Amino acid sequence: MEKEFTLTQKLLILLDSEYRWFTLAEIEEQLGVSDKTIRKIIDETVQELPPSIHIEISRGKGVILHYEKRNVAIGEVISSMYRQRTLYQLLDLLFAEGGQSSLEELADKLYMSSSSLKKLIIRLNNHELKRYHLRIAYSMPEVKGNEMNIRYFYWKLYHDAYEFSGWPFPGIDQAQIHEYITTIESENDIVYFLNAKRSLSFLAAIIMTRVLQGKYADVPRGQYDWESSMLHSSVTALARALEQRYSIHLPMDEIRFLQAMFSLGQYNYYDDAKISTMIAMEKTNLVQIQEEKYQIVNHFLMLALTAFPAIDMNDRFIWEVGEFFEKLRLENVLPGMIAISTSNLTDYVQKECSPMYQRVRSCMQEWSLRYPDILYNDYHLTKLTLLIISSLRYKSKRAFLLIGGEFSIRHYVAKLIKNEIGDELIINTSIMEGLSDEIIQKHGIDFVISTFPLELNTVPVVIISTIPTKRDLENIRKELMQP
Incomplete structure (x- = not known):
């Protein structure tokens, strides 16, 4: 997301956090920019806001955001503003027809000069795309790089632009995709969180669009046992349905990619009895220390209990830790996935739960001495910290x-x-x-x-x-x- 728009987003989220006057000094501290820049951002933002939302500036008071919160989400307003950016419109056009138009033809479609478009591409290459190790070619503009990274990038892009509503894939049937996901839920007695289900439908549409363009992913089998995974048969059936619906062939790498992403999606088990059964199975399996995946969990549990004596080491906590490490192993199988895994709660946890976070970090650092090939980042430390904090049971x-x-x-x-x-x-x-x-x-x-x-x-x-x-x-x- 471009720097200027990121500042606009941060400003609106800050002003929306409380209905009160924010001093310019407060805003400067939170955004890390000067008073002059803040005023410029506000002037530009006011021009884009819908009539029902108003930013008021008052000398001596500061800045306040006015709007009726019923049925209005500031996140939806931000997403709508993002879709109006030339940056987004360029990337959306490249996704649909990348490599088919020259720089001059693309500039005409975006109603801008070729020189301005080239400057925009240079900025994208040096900033937004750099994190994903991608770049846009100049003569026949197209996003270039590892196919997995291209999918991750567009997944994030469309999530930011259509987080709450809308469907940016005209060639893909949204209702049909949702029906396929609902079938997976039904077959496995799970229910995806609403935002996770929407996110997975976006991912499926991105995969289909890329495959229809002849772009395929490469997912190494590695050490992961794909066939024994809970969702293996359901996702394989989904792949076959997509093949028939869109007259394409999905090789095994694509099926593994689908399976991995559906397994990493956030879901709950629909049936409490099934949860109890799975918890009992996990507890039984942990004694099978000859299998590395259980050694991984057991080693962390021992370290965590030493660092946090007040942990309620009940069956559910053990199961949830097992689920965490199963997903961590799966992320390590997907090229580039670890590098882009992020959480919007990381800053909060690092600041508000700092002592706990640092102790979890120490546990994982010691754990990594035994399993150096399994990578993790702040996103995973955030998840573990919240899991442990919620499981602490202090002695009265x-x-x-x-x-x-x-x-x-x-x-x-x-x-x-x-x-x-x-x-x-x-x-x-x-x-x-x-x-x-x-x-x-x-x-x-x-x-x-x-x-x-x-x-x-x-x-x-x-x-x-x-x-x-x-x-x-x-x-x-x-x-x-x-x-």
């Missing part, structure tokens, strides 16, 4: 809260800590005559939370600010994790 403990000099706010601070920590922590805010080891033992206190140092021998003391910081809350969590 009782703490005494001591607020020095600000006793009147003790109940506010206690509630704040409870909201962040959860029901595993019982906080005592009562008034006591002194605070000795004997009194602590009498009231069954496990540790003390205080705004100033104390001399106690029987229980630990966690020092916090008058209003607890994120670090203070993390220190309290660490105390809950102690045996």
